Amino acid sequence: MENEYYPWGGEFTSCNPKGCVAAVILNIENYIPTDKVAIYGPLKTENIGIEKIVANVISNPHIRYLVVCGEDIRGHRSGESLISLNENGVDENNRIINAPGAIPYIENLNEEAIERFRSQIEIVNLIGVVEKNKINEVIDEYIAKSPQSFGKSYIAIKIIPEAKISIGDKRALHAKIVVDYMGNVKKRGV
């Protein structure tokens, strides 16, 4: 039941399915937020990681706040990039506008899913804050706001590049052995 949401999976823990807060935890070890949050988990990469967060939070319309806390990931700057996505969206090359991360591209979500994320979610920027009590206080504050659900669940479709199947593709492994439809070896070696 509790995982009726979050179809994209990932490294997270789901708690209260009707919670209005989700927490993204950057580089804080052994921090478990209150079980009143809808979902919490770490964020590592500024591309696939962000895509999973977006897809998972928009699938649960009760989530309205995303608390991003902790020390941002060096080099990746994933937390700041997530905030940039919420503020600015992506450009024509699917790069998150003004994201500071190294490879901040959203390639597996369509525009509609990104826009839904931007409309549904308000980010609570706690980057740089690592004190657990302080984060708990802010989370409680936003839970107390008890906003309305955004409405229907949005299941983001994963964009998968068109598969090109070519049995004669020479970039695959080269077999020197030829086996017929009966499983018999017809040719061996060069």
Next chain:
Amino acid sequence: MFSFTYEQKVFEISNIKIGGQPGMYPTVLFGGVFFKGEPDFRGAGKNIARMLELSEKTGNPGVPDFFIRKEEYVEEILDFIEETIPRGHPFSVDITDPSVKVKTLEMLHDRRLLGRTIYNSIHVGITEEERDALKRFTPEMAIIVAFNPKDKSPDGKIEVLENGAHLTDSGLLKISKDLGIKKLLVDTAALAPGDNSGAAIAAIPVVKEEYGFPTGCAIHNVVEKSTWLNGFEPARKSVDAASNVNIPLFGGDFAVFGPLANAEMVFPIIAWQDILISEYTENYFGIEPIGSHPRRKLF
């Protein structure tokens, strides 16, 4: 087990050879140091000494891969490298932050260590400052990570090598060569389960057949991200170490196997696998293993 039709490149750095046809050279093993928190030099010193012993015993070259998280760690980590790593031995520097990359390259140059440096890594997020630094302070060898956020399949990995998947102005191979880096290794970018994790392994023979560059990956990352394994805790370490056998089995040349402390398990597993492969590839393709190959040393 197989052999490639494309001519395979073999690169040497400080007496370690990497690449070639499967079964010829032992798999090179990169073990990570300083992944978390402040650098623990005492623990790292012990682990490196043990890795060198295991390497001597099995014949599989071991390369310590120093993760440098912050600029303030650069100097002390380079001091440690100079004191701890034997002079004739290579090491790699694994850095994500572009400004730390630039600073490290400059200091490696100042200390005349670039000839032993494997730069980890070049990817589609390369910045102008990083390019400038690499041009001025060129490491002997570099790892290109073929991560393509648009397409995680082997074709997607070829795309970033070939044309940068339009995320960079040209392909990563051309960018690296234009920077003057002659010895390139390709890391096929292992991703989490659910993100075509198997493609990192499948891409190894594809990259080798297409370009002949020494190829490998950090397949253990997939194990680390397999959260379902939390329910099988006693098996986790074995699965982590065993995941690396996929690399030589698919013709790969190097494995980035995670924390150096895992060397104890990884070296014998890979030595065993290298023997298995060599026995077949010599019999079928006539590929003779070099003298330091585990098959020569142990069997």
